[in-house]
Amino acid sequence: MSENNLPPVEYIPNFLETTLADKLYKHCQQLAWEQNNIRLMGKTIPVPRLECMYGDEGCNYVYSKSVLLEPLRWTSPLSEVRSRIESQTGYQFNIVLCNRYRTGLDSVGWHNDNEPSMGETPAIAEISLGQERKFQMRPHSGESITDFWLEHGSLLLMKPGCQENWVHQLPKTSRALKERINLTFRPHINGTSS
Numbered sequence: 001m002s003e004n005n006l007p008p009v010e011y012i013p014n015f016l017e018t019t020l021a022d023k024l025y026k027h028c029q030q031l032a033w034e035q036n037n038i039r040l041m042g043k044t045i046p047v048p049r050l051e052c053m054y055g056d057e058g059c060n061y062v063y064s065k066s067v068l069l070e071p072l073r074w075t076s077p078l079s080e081v082r083s084r085i086e087s088q089t090g091y092q093f094n095i096v097l098c099n100r101y102r103t104g105l106d107s108v109g110w111h112n113d114n115e116p117s118m119g120e121t122p123a124i125a126e127i128s129l130g131q132e133r134k135f136q137m138r139p140h141s142g143e144s145i146t147d148f149w150l151e152h153g154s155l156l157l158m159k160p161g162c163q164e165n166w167v168h169q170l171p172k173t174s175r176a177l178k179e180r181i182n183l184t185f186r187p188h189i190n191g192t193s194s
């Protein structure tokens with residue numbers, strides 16, 4: 001954990017120029033969105049957002065022990081933004097898990113992304129498109145919350161150490177918000193470039 005007790009992240013607003021972010025947002029609205037469900041205490045619960053995943057062949061991803069995502073083939077715009085993130089951050093990514101928050105009521109609760117398929121101490125890079133939303137992080141064993149406001153076209157890089165020592169969430173809100181799409185680029189042990 002970092003000494004000042006801030007999460008090891010880097011936030012770059014305007015990582016994508018506005019025209020590129022607008023174009024990518026339009027493209028992402030056409031992706032193969034699905035409503036997934038998780039199994040919790042014998043119940044089937046719809047995930048409060050839409051999801052889809054693109055990536056290298058064979059890079060299946062399971063989360064909450066109940067949702068299996070199989071990668072669809074990279075689209076050119078997703079592949080181009082992946083290359084740009086890789087060259088700017090020095091990390092490599094094999095899949096992109098996409099989240100679509102239709103209103104302020106769509107969300108993701110406190111969690112860390114510690115699926116073994118990402119390998120040890122993964123870095124995860126998030127591109128935000130559309131509505132600005134509050135994203136929060138707190139240490140695994142601690143109360144102090146750090147807020148980030150993720151803007152259209154921004155990049156949030158969660159560096160190695162984040163998933164091991166911190167949890168994060170995108171809280172729901174009753175404020176009337178427009179849609180947001182989030183692209184989370186992740187490594188995978190079966191990836192072609194890992």
Ligand SMILES: O=C(O)CCC(=O)C(=O)O
Pocket residue numbers: 097099108113126135150168169170182184
């Ligand atoms: O939408 C976000 O910014 C967070 C997404 C997230 O936490 C996840 O995909 O694990």
